[in-house]
Amino acid sequence: MTTRITSRHRACLAGAASAVALLATACTSGGLPGANANGTGPAVPVRQGGAIVIGAEQEPDCADWISTCAGSIWGTYLMDVPTIPRAFVPRKTGGAWGPVPSPVLAGEPAVATAGTQQKVTYRINPAAVWSDKEPITSQDLKYTALQIRDGKDVLDKTGYDRIASVDTPDPKTAVVTFNGPYANWRALFSDTVGILPSHLLAGKDRDALMKDGYSFSGGPWKIDSWKRGSSVTLVPNPNYWGEKPKLDKVTFQFTADTAAAFQAFKSGQLDALYPTPQLDSVDQIKNGVPGARSTVDPQSGNLEALWMNNGKFPFDSAVFRQAVSYSVDRDAIVKRLYGALGVTKSAQSFLTPILPQYSGADFSQYRLDLAKVASLMQGDGWAKGPDGIWAKNGKRAAFSVASLAGNKRRELTEQILQQQLKTAGFELTIANTTAAELFSKAAPSGNYQLGLWTLVDTFPQPSLGQSFSTATIPSAANGNSGLNLARISSPELDRALGTLDTSLDQGARIAAAKQGDRILARDANSLPLSAIPNVLLWNTKIGGPLSINPSSGPWWNLEQWGLAS
Template sequence: MPQPLTATVQGRFPARLPAAGALLTALTLTATACTSGAATPQSDTGTNVPVRQGGSLVIGAEQEPDCADWIGTCGASIWGTYMMQTETIPQVFDVRLKGGNWTPVPSDLMASEPTTKTVGKQQQITYRLNPKAVWSDGKPITSADLKYTALQVRDGKAIFDKSGYDRITSIATPDAATAVVTLKSPYGNWKQLFGAGYGVLPSHLLQGKDRDAVMKDGYTFSGGPWKIASWKKGVSVTLVPNDRYWGPKPHLDKVTFQFASDTSAAVQAFAGGTFDALYPTPQLTTVAQIKTLGGAARMQVQSQTGNLQALWLNNARFPFDSAAVRKAFAYSVDREAIVKRLFGSYGVTAPAQSFQSPLVSRYASTDFSVYKPDAAKTAQLMTADGWAKNGSGYWAKNGKEAAFTVTSLAGNQSRELTEQILQAQLAKAGFRVTIKNSTPADIFGKLAPAGDFQVGLWNLTDSFPNPTLSATFDSTAIPSAANGQSGINFMRIRIPGLDPVLDRVDTELDDSARVADSRRAEKLIADAVPSLPLAAVPNILVTGARVGGPLSINPVEGPWWNLEEWGLTK
């Protein structure tokens, strides 16, 4: 059985998280593409088909989450967020497309936009709640809920990510509709607090109880348009409308997410009418499969995602402990050829020129665009660094060849083809490449954190429109005893002058200054070539003829971010 390209380690919170995913599209700022009729990506912004009231849909889901305790370590699956969290847990900011960029905007939970100010060296954030907002039991959503949620994250054990919450010094609740959160130092990503990923939890139902025990297998409460009716482990999750929701009510009576981990099998089930919609991981054959369905399938391909794939070079291991070798490597890889060869059928052909994903492209530069195949530059760099071609045509220095191993996801046809293309390109340039793949658990649980690799081929996922280069490139993010072996700077990157610039990006509250500092950081990174960006991974939504409503993909909240507006076509 083919293995799905995106592993369950793909995460859903502010830090950039490693994931074993597919290589696909370019780092470009484009709208969602869709079609009606033959399933071929075209330029459009989605579909909006009139719907009727009532009825139900069955949607194929590639992953089953481990649990539904969204702030716990078991709640890391992005699919859990897509299927349950977005539909049931209120949050203070939504992420919406605004002026060509995905931007945090106040949700209908708020009476007004949260405000922030600096008081001395501290940051103070004031939230005012919508008095109409209630939980599914009719109880108001109050400032006590924000306080409960924040303290559960800040002080709890086995918490998925405490970023931002660990800066909280106090939370004042002067009245039921107002919460004032004080941070010990400025936090540029403050809009992520109580936003996508965690949201706000009901204190009146959870206070004094074991939150994880109450939530992990599904919960009965809701502050969104849907409620979890059932979670049949290994089979499905079913949602029904929340009658107490203060916003627009769902058109449908029921939506069932049926687990189907194999992409090809899920497409066949869609063709047979078992599924009304899919959110498939891009496979080499996905477009061809869907094209055979003709007008029975509509396909949207979104390239402005949070998923970035790269070739990750271990800067502490031979031969990439040499900056000259890293640059020569970059001038030897034909990234455009890789993207065209594998995924031209999706209409995406250009490589990424930044380590910022498309979701945060406004903070990105294009400094990596200088790295194109150039045999003369490769030879110049290697020769100046003391290398010479040996009798086998490979670069060698002090009796050692410029040889290295590429590690990625075992059994992944797309990934293996990428490696084979790289192997051929680099052999021509004088580098000996071997391939040794493994499982996501082994890669991200053992090999990468320990620095036991030379070249890695994997994704990083941004799940909020906020620059987070520090998670990958700051030297303090190198796993070590000093930081409890945390951090995802698996590449052991240390670039002189970079850490202070990344720190300013993280703490600066003025967005224009953050953009400027982010681009300064990117220039330092591109000059050092600690790794090489390849491409962004697009999102794909496939819907059948029965499905109507405004259908589009939200790169943070998923394809069902507006499920209450979906319905059966009239």
């Protein structure tokens, strides 16, 4: 599991999350009239050529996928996945999501242990080349690994910080040696960053060359243009060595306002949408959109949560966090937001619906209980003032929540929270801002109290440590590269997450993940709200095997899309 904030809390943030077990308690498919409920649309034959325009909910801050500015999951969806090659890709096999070797590799890497070290030998497909026809080589893996391990201003060093060395015995063979066992090694060169071209970037300013878009590609598409504030346009990579795109051009138009995006979709200005479920969009899907198809996938990698800043008053107190957690009727919020999509129960784990075998149900203890709130607060020395708000030592139980401005669903969530918390004796103010400000500045620096955003699993392996271990708290020591934005620090939790990261025994990893969830729930370090189903809408003029990949997004196979023949 790699998680992200939507923007990308890659631990996916953000990022990028449990199905059978969680679907029973947190998410049911429900279904919508005229919509498939398994994330897959009908396969429609397509013709060669043509262009389409797709609505994009967020504009990324930059396209240097290593840098801390690359916090938006939408950057991964729009530009990263279509252009950057990966060692492993998320695919569904046997009903479950997992990593499989991509065509970049010549097969499954060989894994061996020598003393305390672990060695992984990657063999690269001889046919794999960059868009300038230069081969994809072992030097590219070495360059990427060391840029992340040794670089500054790195969003996430998880796993790469365990690399002792990268050897390149020949151009198509790379041997990565870890300084100890590392269970999630498949996420390296696979999740978000992928593999970068050393022959173009080595010895140069990578960030300057990539942040505003780049001309190279190792995938089926190339970035033709990025018009800031307007759109990103992709065109086929003519030298791609795999399946080539059917379309001549795909433009992603930035449409942050969901209502406006739906109007543009209904009028034919946009040919497809991947909207965050909003009340108005759900109603429109239910009522049917003429000339359109849709699919809804409840087995998503998305988890909406309340992120409590454990390093900042008043959430630096476990008792306070527990009291707030007992003040929230999470089921009522979930039903209000997602009931029409069949999601009626709150999430009880920080593992999302694509990793059910690792998750528990420990957050189920947090149900609305005002008597429990009073007991906790009074026992910690708080008393209600004349205004009905708890106070202690001259400080009131007042705090702000930060999320994305203009997001109607989150604004409604905040309004419901305001009322629920006021009834329990807490004063909540809303301090929403832009994605760039929240995910590139405020959250990494700890300049917030309570946050509302989505953790997105961008790789189907559990790695709770990316979001919750002490070592990943952004700090000067790690170049502010950590993803523990809630600033959770617990030696007991660190030990459990260390086992999850390093044990090669599947049973031990499952036990460690569930132990981590229990500790997070016991200390109420943050509070999961709901798994969020994925929704994809497209005009019937579009054909191909359309489906939602909960980790890589709906455009993971954009080269197979086309105009219906």
